Amino acid sequence: MDWRDHMAREVRGEVQRDVPLAPRISVRVGGSAILFIRPVGIEDLITALRIAKESGQPIWVLGGGANTVVGDGGIPGVTLKLPAWPTLEKVIDLGDRVRAELPAGAPSARLVQLAREFGLLGVEWAAGIPGTIGGLTAMNAGTRSGEMKDNVTEILLCDGTGAEWCPASEVQFRYRHADLKSKVVAAVRCELRKGDPAQVEKSVSAMETDRAYRRKSQPLQLPNSGSVFRNPPGDHAGRLIEAAGLKGLVEGGAQISEQHANFIVNRGGATARDVVTLMAKAQHAVQERFAIPLALEVRTVGVFVPSTDILGLKV
Numbered sequence: 001m002d003w004r005d006h007m008a009r010e011v012r013g014e015v016q017r018d019v020p021l022a023p024r025i026s027v028r029v030g031g032s033a034i035l036f037i038r039p040v041g042i043e044d045l046i047t048a049l050r051i052a053k054e055s056g057q058p059i060w061v062l063g064g065g066a067n068t069v070v071g072d073g074g075i076p077g078v079t080l081k082l083p084a085w086p087t088l089e090k091v092i093d094l095g096d097r098v099r100a101e102l103p104a105g106a107p108s109a110r111l112v113q114l115a116r117e118f119g120l121l122g123v124e125w126a127a128g129i130p131g132t133i134g135g136l137t138a139m140n141a142g143t144r145s146g147e148m149k150d151n152v153t154e155i156l157l158c159d160g161t162g163a164e165w166c167p168a169s170e171v172q173f174r175y176r177h178a179d180l181k182s183k184v185v186a187a188v189r190c191e192l193r194k195g196d197p198a199q200v201e202k203s204v205s206a207m208e209t210d211r212a213y214r215r216k217s218q219p220l221q222l223p224n225s226g227s228v229f230r231n232p233p234g235d236h237a238g239r240l241i242e243a244a245g246l247k248g249l250v251e252g253g254a255q256i257s258e259q260h261a262n263f264i265v266n267r268g269g270a271t272a273r274d275v276v277t278l279m280a281k282a283q284h285a286v287q288e289r290f291a292i293p294l295a296l297e298v299r300t301v302g303v304f305v306p307s308t309d310i311l312g313l314k315v
């Protein structure tokens with residue numbers, strides 16, 4: 001039996017062939033998923049992972065699509081989209097703190113909502129960061145004021161054999177990266193500290209300030225994929241790309257934002273090729289001009305035509 005028919009028969013949930021992904025990723029470019037799966041529960045996720053492994057098919061977990069560029073040739077194998085399974089959400093008030101278990105598919109804004117509801121501190125950084133809880137964890141998302149690893153205590157990791165809670169201390173987190181050993185995040189547990197009213201007010205106002213700063217400094221009104229490059233030690237990718245003279249550069253329907261040079265925006269009709277070409281040009285120019293290698297923060301997924309190699313992008 002074709003592996004896709006096998007999936008459709010065994011996995012409960014949405015199992016669909018040839019699903020266009022551009023509408024599901026924030027920069028709105030790229031081709032289709034060969035097979036797109038939204039499993040109804042964790043057992044179905046495990047089954048999908050098992051069948052994919054047995055059939056030699058790669059797996060890609062699409063989070064909120066906020067930090068991803070899908071190639072114009074689409075994504076082979078399985079593209080997973082995890083719903084915000086309500087059975088995996090538990091919030092326990094422990095007096096001075098709150099233990100929150102959140103499904104990977106929940107929007108990252110859920111953390112900020114909890115902070116507001118219970119007067120919690122330490123998640124100010126998450127205000128206005130798009131995406132899902134699973135995505136925040138898998139890439140250890142964050143800003144100058146904090147990152148996901150500071151909040152997570154345990155991660156429910158899945159593969160084709162089952163699911164297991166893993167202490168966050170056993171996961172290697174780095175700047176915008178978590179080493180999950182090819183497993184899929186199904187849920188996370190966070191311990192969040194309550195503050196006194198003055199601290200909470202300060203924290204809420206820090207969140208608002210951060211949001212306002214981003215609205216002012218980033219081109220959030222156009223489709224984009226967030227910060228394209230990681231900041232190199234002691235500097236900022238946006239500053240370097242601007243200093244290399246590339247701010248505003250256009251390729252097809254894409255542009256290096258005039259507002260923030262570490263953002264690439266889709267001005268309408270951009271292809272993944274346009275976006276990746278601009279990334280390659282920025283990387284190349286900063287290397288030539290300042291001898292600084294810029295590493296991608298955005299994830300490139302699927303088949304690029306021509307390949308990212310040929311387009312000159314180091315991924």
Ligand code: EPU
Nearest residue numbers: 143144217226227229230231236238239242259260261262
């Ligand atoms: N800058 C320029 N030219 C530009 C853009 C920025 O000179 O075109 C300069 C700014 O003037 C500033 C410095 O570069 O002095 C840093 O810029 P900014 O404050 O915008 O911060 P960033 O380092 O570019 C980081 C995160 C963002 C987060 C902001 C605000 C990374 C790679 N990016 O950006 O995160 O929103 O701080 O907290 O860490 C994301 O990760 O997707 C993201 C948007």
